[in-house]
Amino acid sequence: MQLCIALDLPSAEANLALAESLKEHNVWMKVGFRSYIRDGKAFIEALKSINPDFNIFLDLKLYDIPNTMADAAEEIARMGVEMFNIHASAGAKAMQTVMQRLETFDKRPLVLAVTALTSFDEEGFRSVYGKSIDEKAEEFAKISYENGLDGVVCSAYESKAIKAATSKDFLTLCPGIRPFGEDAGDQQRVATLEVAAKELVDFPVVGRPVYKDPDPAAKVAKILEVMEKR
Numbered sequence: 669m670q671l672c673i674a675l676d677l678p679s680a681e682a683n684l685a686l687a688e689s690l691k692e693h694n695v696w697m698k699v700g701f702r703s704y705i706r707d708g709k710a711f712i713e714a715l716k717s718i719n720p721d722f723n724i725f726l727d728l729k730l731y732d733i734p735n736t737m738a739d740a741a742e743e744i745a746r747m748g749v750e751m752f753n754i755h756a757s758a759g760a761k762a763m764q765t766v767m768q769r770l771e772t773f774d775k776r777p778l779v780l781a782v783t784a785l786t787s788f789d790e791e792g793f794r795s796v797y798g799k800s801i802d803e804k805a806e807e808f809a810k811i812s813y814e815n816g817l818d819g820v821v822c823s824a825y826e827s828k829a830i831k832a833a834t835s836k837d838f839l840t841l842c843p844g845i846r847p848f849g850e851d852a853g854d855q856q857r858v859a860t861l862e863v864a865a866k867e868l869v870d871f872p873v874v875g876r877p878v879y880k881d882p883d884p885a886a887k888v889a890k891i892l893e894v895m896e897k898r
Contacts, residue, residue, distance in 0.1 A: 669864065669895050672696035672725055672841065673888070674875030680707040684714055686878075689885045691719040693892060696751075698873055700727040712747055724749040725841070725871075729782050731755035734765035741766045745773050753821055753841075756781035756808035757797075763815035778839065781812040782821045783830075786844040786858070802826060806833050813838050819870065824859035827867040841871035847891050848877075861894050 673695050675683040683703060697715055704711065704726065715722050726749045730737045737754060744752045754766060763781065770776040783805035784793055793801045801823070809820045809830040819839025822830060827840040844858040864872045874891065881887040 669869060670694075670696060670723075670871050671888070671891060671895060672698050672871045672873045673878055674698045674700065674843070674873055675703055675879075676700060676875050677879055680711055680714070683707075683711070684718065686884055687715055687718050687722070690888055691722075693885070693888050694721070695888065695892075696723045696725050696871065698725045698727050698875075699749075701729075704728060709747060712749060716748075723751070726752040726777075729753055729755050730766075731758050732762075734758075734762040737762050738765045738769040741779070742769050745770055745776055749777055751778040751780065751818075751841075753780040753782055754817075756783055756812055756820065760811055760815050763812060763817055767816040778818040780819045780821050780839065780841055781808060781817050783808040783826065784822065786823050786842075802829070806830060809834055809838070824864045824867050824869050824872070827864075827869045831868055836868075839870045840868070841873060842867075842869045843873040843875075845869075845872040845874050846877055847872075847874060847887075847894070861891065865895075 675697055677683045677686060687697060712724055715724060726744055730740050737758060766779065784801045788801060790801060797804045805822055805826045806829060810833055812820055813834035819841065820830060821841045824842040827842060830840060831838055842864060845864055846858045847861045878884050878887050
């Protein structure tokens with residue numbers, strides 16, 4: 669497993685201070701809508717200036733017509749981030765178009781597809797997609813795998829089944845990780861590190877349990893210590 673930290677604080681300064689406190693750790697940094705819309709490409713560059721070895725996951729969940737998604741994917745690749753995501757519900761054609769566009773890069777970012785947002789409960793998800801979360805997440809994962817993506821964003825509880833339906837090397841990135849059973853907040857399907865390990869999660873994403881801790885660096889060190897033992 670590789671730990672991914674969600675930079676969801678209300679200002680660039682706060683996020684950069686958090687990153688500064690974690691610069692000695694080998695972690696991924698997740699930059700989402702709020703941070704990127706507010707702080708832009710300069711924020712990515714600032715993170716890299718703190719630690720050039722930080723891996724950046726740009727969490728923008730692209731969802732549009734195929735060519736527009738491919739245009740955006742190309743611009744993201746030029747920024748030098750290591751991973752970004754799209755919505756699986758954009759469909760196979762969009763996936764193919766994105767991956768074909770990225771073939772021109774000597775070193776392209778990893779591309780993941782979002783299956784089901786972890787804020788969904790069963791009732792809400794079925795009202796939109798017409799199937800259960802487990803069933804549709806696996807279906808989306810298969811489509812993503814067949815069309816050349818590197819993995820999916822999913823709940824930790826779906827990870828093992830998705831790998832069984834695709835490949836053990838098909839990556840799973842899982843938000844909503846509460847390492848030691850912390851409060852779930854607005855997430856419906858949260859999981860501990862123990863669950864993440866059992867479910868073969870590749871990238872557990874931790875946000876609030878780290879940045880709301882009085883000592884984020886110590887919390888990350890504790891998480892990494894537990895991960896190393898699993």
